[in-house]
Amino acid sequence: MVAMSGGVDSSVAAALLKDRGFKVIGVGLKLYDEVEGGAREGSCCGLRDLEDARRVAHAFSIPFYVLNFKDVFRKAVVQPFIEGYLNGETPNPCLACNRVVKFDALLRFCLTLGADYLATGHYARVETDRESGEFILLKGVDRRKDQSYFLYMLGQEELSRILFPLGGMTKERTRAVAARLKLKVRDKKESQDICFVGREGLDSFLARFAGIAHRPGPVSDVLGRVLGQHRGLPFYTLGQRRGFRVDSPGPWFVVEKDRTRNLLIVDRRPPLMDGVCLREVSYTRSTPPSDSMEVVVVTRYHGEEIPAVLVPGEKGLAEMMFSRPRQAVAPGQALVFYRGDEVLGGGIVEERGTL
Numbered sequence: 117m118v119a120m121s122g123g124v125d126s127s128v129a130a131a132l133l134k135d136r137g138f139k140v141i142g143v144g145l146k147l148y149d150e151v152e153g154g155a156r157e158g159s160c161c162g163l164r165d166l167e168d169a170r171r172v173a174h175a176f177s178i179p180f181y182v183l184n185f186k187d188v189f190r191k192a193v194v195q196p197f198i199e200g201y202l203n204g205e206t207p208n209p210c211l212a213c214n215r216v217v218k219f220d221a222l223l224r225f226c227l228t229l230g231a232d233y234l235a236t237g238h239y240a241r242v243e244t245d246r247e248s249g250e251f252i253l254l255k256g257v258d259r260r261k262d263q264s265y266f267l268y269m270l271g272q273e274e275l276s277r278i279l280f281p282l283g284g285m286t287k288e289r290t291r292a293v294a295a296r297l298k299l300k301v302r303d304k305k306e307s308q309d310i311c312f313v314g315r316e317g318l319d320s321f322l323a324r325f326a327g328i329a330h331r332p333g334p335v336s337d338v339l340g341r342v343l344g345q346h347r348g349l350p351f352y353t354l355g356q357r358r359g360f361r362v363d364s365p366g367p368w369f370v371v372e373k374d375r376t377r378n379l380l381i382v383d384r385r386p387p388l389m390d391g392v393c394l395r396e397v398s399y400t401r402s403t404p405p406s407d408s409m410e411v412v413v414v415t416r417y418h419g420e421e422i423p424a425v426l427v428p429g430e431k432g433l434a435e436m437m438f439s440r441p442r443q444a445v446a447p448g449q450a451l452v453f454y455r456g457d458e459v460l461g462g463g464i465v466e467e468r469g470t471l
Contacts, residue, residue: 117141117226118235119218120173120180122165124294124301125237127172129281131297133235134176141231142173142180145222147189148312162311168301175299183225185217192216194312201322204373205448206353209310215269223274233279240264240459241283242275251275253400253459258286265417268452268462269398319351333378335360338371346380349373354446355386371444387444391437394451394463397428401460404428411453411460413438415445426453426460434463 118130120142134140144166166182173180193212200207218236226234239256240263251272256262270278282290294302313321323330330351335344344362346352352359356370360380372381399405405428413424413436423439436451445451445465452462 117143117229117231117233118178119222119237120144120169121237122168122172122301122304123237123306124299124304125239125282125290127169127237127299127301128290128293128297129235129237130173130178131176131299132281132293133279134178140176140178141229142169142178143222144169144180144182145189145217146182146184146186147217148186148194168304172299172301183222185221188221189213189217189312192221198322198325200448201350203448204349204375206446207448208450209312210266211269211450214266219267219270219274219278223277227277233277235279235281237282238263238267238280239282239285239287240267240280242278242280250402251400254283255454255457255459256280256283260418261287262418264454264459265414265450265452265462268400268450268459270400271398272400272402275400319347322350331378333380335362335380335382337368338381338383343368343382349375349378349380352380354444388441389438389444390441391424391435392445392451393466394434394436395432395466397432397434397461397463399461400458404461411455413451413453415442415451415465416449421454424453432463433466 118126118133118140120126120130121144130140130142146166170180193209193216196212197207197209219234223234239258239261241254241256243252243254244250245252253264253267253270253275255264291302310318330348332345332347333349334342335346336342343364344360346360352370352373354370357367360382362368362382366384368382368384369386370380371383371387374381405426408425408427411424411426412421414421422442425437427435427437429435436453447465449465450462451465453460
């Protein structure tokens with residue numbers, strides 16, 4: 117079963133598997149109502165995308181079905197996204213979609229139907245460790261398109277049933293294959309937006325569907341001097357440099373949000389931290405580490421790789437100590453840790469240590 121979103125990546129993945137002799141079934145996911153939810157037409161997993169996926173599947177004689185996953189998407193992605201902002205966090209809905217929708221609900225549906233594997237168009241690799249025999253998750257060969265950051269939550273059970281046909285290819289090679297196959301989606305642009313957020317943008321979505329009203333308040337520096345006004349604390353994240361008015365020349369960076377006083381605190385220096393606490397930590401190997409270990413961490417998609425020490429804890433908790441101070445990561449964001457090309461795991465930033 118191939119998750120086909122209507123883009124060039126999943127289309128080529130399906131075509132390659134068909135060419136390799138797999139019996140392929142294509143599925144598209146109906147995740148939200150564009151008119152009702154105000155989402156951009158043609159955004160990821162929109163109606164136009166599903167029609168593109170259907171046409172590609174028809175061209176290769178691949179059966180194609182659309183699955184209604186709106187309920188699970190709303191409960192597992194949209195609602196936690198809203199609650200995260202209400203709690204002062206900056207969540208990443210793509211991570212929740214991968215964790216709960218694609219590689220849990222969809223994977224279970226895939227296996228229930230008797231399929232052997234679920235395949236997607238992600239740029240990542242799954243291989244077998246020669247010594248332990250375990251499955252390992254690796255970065256995609258194309259470092260510019262590597263999407264392993266979004267897949268850190270996959271464990272041994274999931275990795276044994278997942279195929280990433282594009283993991284060993286570059287994006288240019290994928291488009292070249294699409295051109296050879298005469299796919300109309302070969303030059304289709306990639307969506308960079310949150311799929312369920314409408315044309316009016318994130319602020320209006322939060323105000324309209326999350327009940328987060330624009331509640332203006334003061335902007336002050338770290339010494340308590342009032343410099344200007346903000347439009348509402350949920351609309352800001354740590355390190356942000358825009359979206360608030362101050363009377364003093366910048367640059368100014370958001371370093372703290374005081375919800376008790378509805379106060380946005382800014383500084384001329386970006387907020388720095390020497391470590392974070394993580395929740396909802398998961399590991400790709402079957403046995404989590406029992407002792408501290410040196411790793412390399414990434415705090416955002418295609419972010420800088422930073423040496424660090426992982427201190428595993430109990431009940432899905434861990435601490436991460438960086439080798440040097442770095443710009444603060446907003447609570448709710450994911451931190452993923454690696455050893456070379458291998459993804460060891462990741463978690464959600466719960467707290468931060470500022471300097």
